[in-house]
Amino acid sequence: MVTENKIYYNNQLLSFDDVKLSLNDRAFKFGDGVFETIRINKSNIIWWDNHSDRLKHGLESLKIDYDLKKLYSKSKELIKLNKVQEGFIRISISRGDKSVGYLPLDECEASILIQTMPLRDVKFEAKNLWISSYRKIPDICLPSNAKTIANGLNSSLAKIQAVENNCFEALMLSVENNIAECSSGNIFWVKNNILYTPKNNLIKGIARAKIIELCELDIIEDDFKIECLEDADEVFISNISWLGLPIKSIEPLNYKYDKYLLCNIIRQKLLQNIEENHG
Amino acid sequence: MVTENKIYYNNQLLSFDDVKLSLNDRAFKFGDGVFETIRINKSNIIWWDNHSDRLKHGLESLKIDYDLKKLYSKSKELIKLNKVQEGFIRISISRGDKSVGYLPLDECEASILIQTMPLRDVKFEAKNLWISSYRKIPDICLPSNAKTIANGLNSSLAKIQAVENNCFEALMLSVENNIAECSSGNIFWVKNNILYTPKNNLIKGIARAKIIELCELDIIEDDFKIECLEDADEVFISNISWLGLPIKSIEPLNYKYDKYLLCNIIRQKLLQNIEENHG
Numbered sequence: 001m002v003t004e005n006k007i008y009y010n011n012q013l014l015s016f017d018d019v020k021l022s023l024n025d026r027a028f029k030f031g032d033g034v035f036e037t038i039r040i041n042k043s044n045i046i047w048w049d050n051h052s053d054r055l056k057h058g059l060e061s062l063k064i065d066y067d068l069k070k071l072y073s074k075s076k077e078l079i080k081l082n083k084v085q086e087g088f089i090r091i092s093i094s095r096g097d098k099s100v101g102y103l104p105l106d107e108c109e110a111s112i113l114i115q116t117m118p119l120r121d122v123k124f125e126a127k128n129l130w131i132s133s134y135r136k137i138p139d140i141c142l143p144s145n146a147k148t149i150a151n152g153l154n155s156s157l158a159k160i161q162a163v164e165n166n167c168f169e170a171l172m173l174s175v176e177n178n179i180a181e182c183s184s185g186n187i188f189w190v191k192n193n194i195l196y197t198p199k200n201n202l203i204k205g206i207a208r209a210k211i212i213e214l215c216e217l218d219i220i221e222d223d224f225k226i227e228c229l230e231d232a233d234e235v236f237i238s239n240i241s242w243l244g245l246p247i248k249s250i251e252p253l254n255y256k257y258d259k260y261l262l263c264n265i266i267r268q269k270l271l272q273n274i275e276e277n278h279g
Numbered sequence: 280m281v282t283e284n285k286i287y288y289n290n291q292l293l294s295f296d297d298v299k300l301s302l303n304d305r306a307f308k309f310g311d312g313v314f315e316t317i318r319i320n321k322s323n324i325i326w327w328d329n330h331s332d333r334l335k336h337g338l339e340s341l342k343i344d345y346d347l348k349k350l351y352s353k354s355k356e357l358i359k360l361n362k363v364q365e366g367f368i369r370i371s372i373s374r375g376d377k378s379v380g381y382l383p384l385d386e387c388e389a390s391i392l393i394q395t396m397p398l399r400d401v402k403f404e405a406k407n408l409w410i411s412s413y414r415k416i417p418d419i420c421l422p423s424n425a426k427t428i429a430n431g432l433n434s435s436l437a438k439i440q441a442v443e444n445n446c447f448e449a450l451m452l453s454v455e456n457n458i459a460e461c462s463s464g465n466i467f468w469v470k471n472n473i474l475y476t477p478k479n480n481l482i483k484g485i486a487r488a489k490i491i492e493l494c495e496l497d498i499i500e501d502d503f504k505i506e507c508l509e510d511a512d513e514v515f516i517s518n519i520s521w522l523g524l525p526i527k528s529i530e531p532l533n534y535k536y537d538k539y540l541l542c543n544i545i546r547q548k549l550l551q552n553i554e555e556n557h558g
Contacts, residue, residue, distance in 0.1 A: 021300040030431025031310025102435040141416045152309025153429035156381040
């Protein structure tokens with residue numbers, strides 16, 4: 001539960017309502033920045049190294065210069081100040097606010113926002129997926145494996161469309177018609193005791209990495225067409241919030257599933273890993 | 280020259296430094312919004328209907344509900360208050376600040392920012408283009424002909440790369456390898472007195488529309504490969520700031536051009552149209 005609402009903005013500790021973002025901030029003007037949402041459990045930051053590595057990769061992909069050194073201690077400090085036991089840390093880094101049009105100026109300095117957020121209440125029950133008409137933005141347009149702010153609009157449009165079609169989440173394909181990922185997580189499926197998950201044009205989720213590390217099954221990461229899901233034994237989706245959520249149907253194709261065993265096991269393994277990751 | 284710096288934020292007239300954007304603003308978090316940059320000449324708003332139509336189309340594409348009715352009068356008021364003679368109006372509309380993750384909540388209300396900006400000083404001289412490795416985001420990922428905030432990152436990455444390669448602007452291809460547009464404008468070329476310009480997967484600029492309307496040449500709008508530019512008689516780029524700017528080379532292919540006559544004529548026609556559009 002979040003009881004206080006302090007944030008860090010460019011190394012200043014402020015109340016949430018006292019932050020003044022620049023109107024020229026390039027995240028606000030052009031989606032020009034990256035972010036991470038990181039799980040907090042019993043006031044500990046979970047899987048920090050994975051998030052930090054992806055943040056670093058995103059900053060490098062966008063050529064944003066920012067030293068990540070003090071991020072961990074500042075995040076820890078904020079969790080303590082806000083008395084967060086369960087929830088999330090959101091870190092967003094914008095290229096800064098000095099530009100002429102799309103071109104950042106040499107004196108443009110990255111700005112950073114660290115905030116805590118409450119845990120989202122998602123029931124562990126079987127969900128339905130909507131195959132979105134919005135495709136994942138290809139890697140040759142925006143770096144796919146970076147959580148860019150701009151990429152958020154693509155995910156948002158897919159999510160809105162899924163909910164309009166009475167589904168929980170959107171399943172997104174690549175422009176090459178391969179299965180990519182969900183609007184806010186990755187997808188896995190099991191067939192004959194082999195675990196499958198897409199490899200390209202997706203954000204490689206931290207929960208995804210942990211599932212691959214912990215699942216104890218043979219895994220095939222590759223490009224797959226949507227038809228591969230038709231006769232899967234079990235399908236589930238993952239992110240650091242859901243961990244694993246079983247899928248009962250994929251619409252509008254009306255693919256149906258009724259086995260949730262592996263998803264349950266995976267979820268327990270991730271919960272256990274979270275408990276062990278208190279450092 | 281901008282002498283005052285008032286802005287409109289959600290119908291409130293404020294000083295630039297007094298605006299407080301919400302940290303939860305979806306433009307800032309996800310690039311979830313649209314914008315227009317509109318030319319001001321002798322304190323008049325130029326080509327308003329074209330900009331307003333594109334803004335409306337963008338809002339519809341993104342399913343953002345916002346009534347554009349009072350935008351013109353508010354923009355006029357701001358120009359007067361800020362005593363702007365030559366410059367730009369930037370209008371940006373965000374989906375709002377009520378979300379759970381990527382999903383906007385029902386009570387999410389669009390927020391709007393109107394600001395004035397100085398004219399950019401671009402010399403009317405022949406420029407070079409860099410063929411970017413970043414491709415335009417396809418229409419099936421984000422609506423191409425909407426000026427979305429998210430699309431700004433794609434343009435920014437291409438522009439940064441062009442400047443790193445000592446070029447003025449980036450020339451961007453589609454994922455299908457067709458010529459699309461520049462990072463901040465459209466492209467035209469002339470061969471045997473026919474004017475050519477790409478048709479798909481691009482932002483249809485307002486200057487582009489005016490050029491098509493005013494040029495008095497046969498025009499072919501279609502899909503074209505980069506090789507079409509190799510033996511063009513003349514190449515130029517357009518936006519509401521440059522109007523028309525001649526191109527002297529396209530790098531790294533080393534295509535060279537030394538005729539700038541049509542660009543000059545087009546530019547004069549646009550300047551004349553701007554003078555006539557004072558209403």
